[in-house]
Amino acid sequence: MEILELIQANLLTPIILFFLFGIIAARIKSDLKIPAAISEFLPIYLLAAIGLHGGIEMRNTGFENMLVPMFVAIGLSLLFTLNHYQILRRLGKFNLFDSYALASTYGAVGAVHFSVGLSFLKNQGVSSEGYIAAILAVLEPLAFILAIFMTNMAVAKQIKAKKQSFSDDDSTEIDIGLNQTKTKLSKVLHESITGKAIVILLGSIVIGYIIGKDGFEPIKIVFDDMFTGAIVIFMIEMGIIAGQRLDDIKKVGVFLTSFAIIIPLLNGTIGVLVSTALGLSVGGAVMFGLLMASASFIAAPAVLRHAIPQAKPSLYITSALGITFPFNIIVTLPILFTLSTFLHTGEGAIDLFNFIMEGF
Amino acid sequence: MEILELIQANLLTPIILFFLFGIIAARIKSDLKIPAAISEFLPIYLLAAIGLHGGIEMRNTGFENMLVPMFVAIGLSLLFTLNHYQILRRLGKFNLFDSYALASTYGAVGAVHFSVGLSFLKNQGVSSEGYIAAILAVLEPLAFILAIFMTNMAVAKQIKAKKQSFSDDDSTEIDIGLNQTKTKLSKVLHESITGKAIVILLGSIVIGYIIGKDGFEPIKIVFDDMFTGAIVIFMIEMGIIAGQRLDDIKKVGVFLTSFAIIIPLLNGTIGVLVSTALGLSVGGAVMFGLLMASASFIAAPAVLRHAIPQAKPSLYITSALGITFPFNIIVTLPILFTLSTFLHTGEGAIDLFNFIMEGF
Amino acid sequence: MEILELIQANLLTPIILFFLFGIIAARIKSDLKIPAAISEFLPIYLLAAIGLHGGIEMRNTGFENMLVPMFVAIGLSLLFTLNHYQILRRLGKFNLFDSYALASTYGAVGAVHFSVGLSFLKNQGVSSEGYIAAILAVLEPLAFILAIFMTNMAVAKQIKAKKQSFSDDDSTEIDIGLNQTKTKLSKVLHESITGKAIVILLGSIVIGYIIGKDGFEPIKIVFDDMFTGAIVIFMIEMGIIAGQRLDDIKKVGVFLTSFAIIIPLLNGTIGVLVSTALGLSVGGAVMFGLLMASASFIAAPAVLRHAIPQAKPSLYITSALGITFPFNIIVTLPILFTLSTFLHTGEGAIDLFNFIMEGF
Amino acid sequence: MKLYNVKLLTITCEILAQENIIEILKKHEITGYTTYEVDGNGARGLRGQGLKTEKNVKVEVIMREEKLQDIVEEISRTLFANYAIVLYVSDIGVLRPEKF
Amino acid sequence: MKLYNVKLLTITCEILAQENIIEILKKHEITGYTTYEVDGNGARGLRGQGLKTEKNVKVEVIMREEKLQDIVEEISRTLFANYAIVLYVSDIGVLRPEKF
């Protein structure tokens, strides 16, 4: 089967192999690690490279067509986040805090996913719409904001309920509760928007757009040619961290493990279908789908720990980094690519449902 | 106007844009930063690259012509430092310590300026005399030594005056004062000459000279091709630091702000004129002028904090990094380039005075 | 003489010059240093590059021929280690602990040596068998394990002797002693095999073998083209550390200083002769010889400090890094290269003995 | 040189709680403190490997005894439940008590 | 908020002895500690330049007085001879003595 072959081929790329290597190194308790300064610098570098690349592409291809995909992506993200919450709270029986935290971790997007996706496409000789980097930037804070808003509303409601059972005219305290929620939200909003990931990504998109291909030339070697090599180094560290977390998967449980595999595949597939329908290219649809499939494991802890401190980070970090990320870059990405290729080149009417079922 | 166009074109290069981006990131209080290990490594790398490049060029073009420009540079630097002192002390009403500290900050040279200048010339397809890197190395400690010498002399004189008002034969204590000054001077001299910037720069010049173009080949990709990309990364951090300092500009005051803009422009213009008269090439005169225009914000704090601890670092770091550096790389550099081009290609007699006035 | 010319030519490469520069920087007490994060990252990077290169070569040339050289290398290493011990203990009058620690430091292999050797060959346009990287990986823990085994046996024997002088049936305590030795050995064995150097090296060999030349293409710029530049940066730091250790050479003494020069030359020469006899190529014999000549100064302290804490690190680090390493990359490497070239291209019977004598 | 007795409050906590602590200090009008990143082990397991957000930080605050009670109370009330955190108090002597 | 008196054991040693110390702590059933890398100078000379293995580390352990004696004794017996190491004990107050 084609997909299996592609998964196999993808498995044998340096990026995936060094990731698996990192996992093994952590499992045999090797003292190998990438120094903190390097692994803190690499995401900044990767986002700058992604942004510059996206900005330059947008200058070439224009961004008039960006708006519809962007709003569809926002809509899907919010929808997905709410859907995750229902599944986690009702089926998974997680508490309110963990449910919202997990829902937004999977509603959010992952920049490392995106880097690996870009590199995968480069390897396949396929390009993608530059404006998807801009969608990445816009989606980044979205799911968090929704989750925080919902959590605080829920908490405020609880407080209100409690208060009313005591006395009936305690509206001031509830107002205080709501005000606190607002303060918290505006703080998180500010934190998200000024968060390093978004800032470097948006900044680089703008700079890429301004300088264009010519202006990029003198820095192309650093910000383009070295891109895949840099990801490889980053993947060693990601593998090590994922490997260290594997023990925690027991704590994650069967339900969340299944969630961490099925949801990305589902969201990703929807992403590819919708974006193909919107007219994105083969590569663009893959990147769009990957965004929908991705979960956030670098930005999430930083935002959620402040915003929903009651939620357990061992749940959302472990499932996103230890399960979803490896699954996505090894399995989901080739599946989305096959699906997108098929949709873009397949002749006549396609029985999508059958196709997807075969994909599993 | 040509200069404005060049300033505008220069504004749109990755180096300047990422610097401005860093400033914005700091102003919106983003948590973006380049890890310390990277931003401590980059100046070492940049100086090694500058040195190697200079050494290789010197081997090609010889260094017999180096001596006159070198001594002229030394003379100008000392002259400028003394001139700054007079302006700051008399017109600016700064105290003795701040005056000497600021005077030498602006009399000294800046390696980051130099890197940006080299990259700017590369972009314009213009080369420069390799030995200017050697001038950079020699000038580095010069202004500090002068400033420290003058400060200590001034302090010793004050002590002497004080003593004489009490008794008349207290020469021993004054000798002690002078001896302390000597110790301090010799310590600062040693510290300056063994300071990492000079050491790596001089070492790389010598190595570049020895290995030549052929020996450079295997490391060319790291020390030449990646140069501009590395500056871009460094400029993000410089922008962030400059941005964090913008609040301090209030403390700097109107006088010092004007000083921080006018003096570099003036010194730079003189540098271009003089070096052109000495027969330097278009690019060489730009680099020479830029050296004269530059202020030191990495070496200065380290030296001055020890040598003149009474001076306020918030004054000299903020004005050099927060005002002069951005102004120089955005405005002064294109002006010096236009001036140098004009001087080298302009036909007939040039009315320099009018020309410079137009430049403003 | 040819060898002297080669030594001289080798002296003038960036690698050696920047190493010497680092030594000088340390001697004049410059504050120059490569930030820790960078100098911890570089060995990981170098080993990954060496491994990938070796793995790709092994895929091209097969590894059927690897077994004999590997076992010969193992045998030689063990033999050398035992030989070093005898020399150090009997002639050098070092105590048991220092003797075993030094013996294994020189029986072990050095990855930095290997990097410099690869770069040297690249410069000479000579290739080497890829499987030598695998030999490097296998040899790495070997000498340590032997030394630890011998040390613990010796200590156990001492304890036994002591005990027997008191009572005659104290076998349980001796069993405890032996058990402790076993625990310690198994711990060191685990630590060695999971040590970062071996793990990244073996991992990269396997990955290189899997991906081959084509899969390597997207990361070639980082893991091949930048290799020599990265070594140069690492050599600055190695030079600085060696320079800081030069003062300790007094403590090392004349005997160990001679040992640190003669033994590598001897072992290296034997390595070249044996590997040439085994049919390795010109470059392969140089790398094989260099492995034999090399001493470990990064892995050694980490392993020996735990395994033989009674031994003085100032002895084995200083002699390996401060004496042997510079001597090897400046003198031994060109000698081994000349020897190997001569053996591979020399016509008719060679009077090896005379040849080697001339080499000195 | 007379040494005046004051208190040193040391808080070791996960790095993401640092902001909350600084805020509490600010609320009590304390603007002097020293921080540095550390690794650690405790009830919430080994900390300091991997992601930066998984590190610990130490916050050290020299303060007068008067403020100590309230600050310690607020930290323990708002942060002990949800964050990896340990705090302790020691007696120290300083030269310029008016600074704190 | 009552503060309970416990002991803080601080060990400054070469980084390669850290593992030995953690092992001794484990043996005495102590799993809470804080560590960070430091530079230093002492009888064994300047430490912290150059190779990572030449750095120092500080290990800080909050513990009850009961365990202190044994742990200090074992560290000094097994490590003082061969490693660069300094240790000291201070009195501190904590809120939740049951944690230690």
Next chain:
Amino acid sequence: MKLYNVKLLTITCEILAQENIIEILKKHEITGYTTYEVDGNGARGLRGQGLKTEKNVKVEVIMREEKLQDIVEEISRTLFANYAIVLYVSDIGVLRPEKF
């Protein structure tokens, strides 16, 4: 194991004053100390962002009470005016008082 009472002097200051402090220690024949980089906030504002020279460092010195007075006096006399600096003294117990 008997613990002997000695003093721990802790100095938190801007990194460029570290050399001055080490020199003062040397002058008083103290060669043992531990240092590490920290961030901080105080009268001279937030320190630790940006340039390396803008960071703080902590210098910790175990010493006998006898030397403490002079050293503290010299540090405060020569450095307090011009540098960002805070120092404090605590009581600690050590095993080998002859080391300090």
